[in-house]
Amino acid sequence: MKKILLTGGAGFIGSNFVHKICASDEGREYEFVILDALTYAGHYPNIQKVVESNKNISFVQMDLRDAKSLSQLFTKYRFDGVINFAAESHVDRSIDSPNIFIETNVLGTLNLLNAGLELFKANPDFKYLQVSTDEVYGSLKVNDPAFVEMTNLSPNSPYSASKASADLLVRSYYKTFKLPILITRCSNNYGPFQYPEKLIPLMIYNAIKGIPLPVYGNGSNIRDWIYVDDHNQGVWEVFKKGRFGEIYNLGGNAEMVNLDIVKLVLKKLGKSEDQIQFVTDRLGHDFRYAMNFSKAKKELGWSPKVTFEVGLMKTLDWYQSHWEWVEAVKLKTTR
Ligand SMILES: NC(=O)c1ccc[n+]([C@@H]2O[C@H](COP(=O)([O-])OP(=O)(O)OC[C@H]3O[C@@H](n4cnc5c(N)ncnc54)[C@H](O)[C@@H]3O)[C@@H](O)[C@H]2O)c1
Known part of the structure; x- marks a missing residue:
């Protein structure tokens, strides 16, 4: 039985994958x-x-920044593969406190790569997938x-x-060690279990x-939205069948203007648009993201299945029927 570290x-996204x-x-x-x-952002329940x-x-509570414990874990289980979802993931938090983003997202990834490289020396079938954005x-x-x-990298936020x-x-x-790696880059996810600080669950919550629904600037920013299960199916297809050293874009084929999403959430919940409150724009706010995922489609036969309309209704239903979850995660302290 192949052993995978997730x-x-x-x-x-990780708990939906589970x-x-x-x-x-x-x-x-x-x-x-x-x-x-x-x-x-992580909630064992x-x-x-x-x-x-x-x-x-099985589950183990461990921090990617702890290279020693990580190395012991790799020695104990001798994984055949790693799928790295763990990250600090909220842009606003990266503007307030960038350091932890470098510690977890960069140094934590380095720790995983180093531990993986040790295993790869003994197990040529080992592979590593990085979940990116x-x-x-x-x-x-x-x-x-x-x-x-092949689009140039031009990140604008610390995240x-x-x-x-x-x-x-x-x-x-x-390139250097021939470690078999794969990278997926996906657009904005939504669905169950998303901490109510990201756009869709925050708007549902408020x-x-x-209470007021804060919308950055004039709300004209555009994102491509993907239902979380479609993303996870894409990650899994890439993990199983992707070519090593390659990057695969994953997208939802659903470009939407932020303000339209907020209005749609209010409409579906039978609430008034008067709840919308325009607030000072996010620093360095990216205007638009859109994904061409024809490579994943052509090579892996993957494409998103859930339309935005259907995915949003599933998400709204989930939050309304899991309100105790929402209150429980809101009570968790930030570290
Ligand atoms: N949410 C999106 O729209 C989106 C889109 C594309 C890519 N991604 C990427 O997908 C991955 C998952 O995103 P998400 O939205 O599920 O994020 P999330 O913030 O909901 O979950 C991140 C998880 O990582 C854990 N974690 C954080 N720091 C850690 C550390 N130092 N050691 C071990 N665990 C740690 C948290 O406890 C949490 O369970 C991230 O790598 C993110 O960059 C997210």
């Missing part, structure tokens, strides 16, 4: 060790039941073509700069609470 598995991939019939053919430091009811899934490419103008994998740095380190371990 980092950040108690966070938003539910949809690790606990699936196909996932049961692998052993998954989930590692998470359980920061404010997200995955507790799945971990307890599936013999092929469209934000590394920077910002597009309204009529620019969508990002392709995206840390992710771009990590991507370059991962690439360098392929709308339901009856």
